[in-house]
Amino acid sequence: MAYSADIDGYWGPITSSTECCENNYAVSPYIAEFYNTLSNIPCIILAVIGLVNSIRQRFEKRFSVLHLSTIVLGIGSVLFHATLQHVQQQSDETPMVWAMLLYIYVLYSPDWHYTSTMPTFLVIYGTGFAILHSQFHFVLSFQLHYIFLALLCLPRMYKYYIHSKGTPARQLAHIYILTLVMGVICWVADRTLCRRLSSYYINVQGHALWHVLMGFNSYFANTFLQFCRAQQLKWSPQLCYFWGLPYVKVSKPKSQ
Known part of the structure; x- marks a missing residue:
């Protein structure tokens, strides 16, 4: 529950179904x-940055779409937290679900023998969720639904991790896990310890830390998956760094 003054700002009365531990x-x-x-x-x-590298290295379009979905999610989150309006809340939470559906597609599609069934199902599922979520103020059910989709990704991520033994990709996987765990801790603390945290002289802004950590988490997850996919396609991936930020560079066979 948010610890904030009951005031109306520039955007009017708060209509969102949830708030965070930050004074409005x-x-x-x-x-x-x-x-x-x-x-x-x-x-x-x-x-x-991930999108630019995906285009430059000519990765499959699915990775460009994955980075684009993260951009849309970030912009939607800006709109939501800046206004705390129910309409803008949909621009944050609906892209969260769409992004997880894209991860499911990227993770499972390489071994999926019926190429049209998975994207068709995911598009219908995502569209149906968007319609329902725009009409109803889901809170707990939305959170449980999002966690369920994230859990669906973990077995496949673990499989990629096992097959990445002896490669730099494991470094990406370790940072992915670290940022995920730290992000979840910040999110849970912001939701459950709000009154205690707000009593301190400085609010640690747990939800804001969650945003930052999840931004890095998404980047490292996408980079890890690009490395693994490049291995599958025999593109000789290399892990390079730009100002300390890792990215994947590939050397495709001349026939490609």
């Missing part, structure tokens, strides 16, 4: 949750 309009009269809004910027920047 405490920094700017135009931004409801200032830190939760700005903390999405690293996520968007990292996704743009």
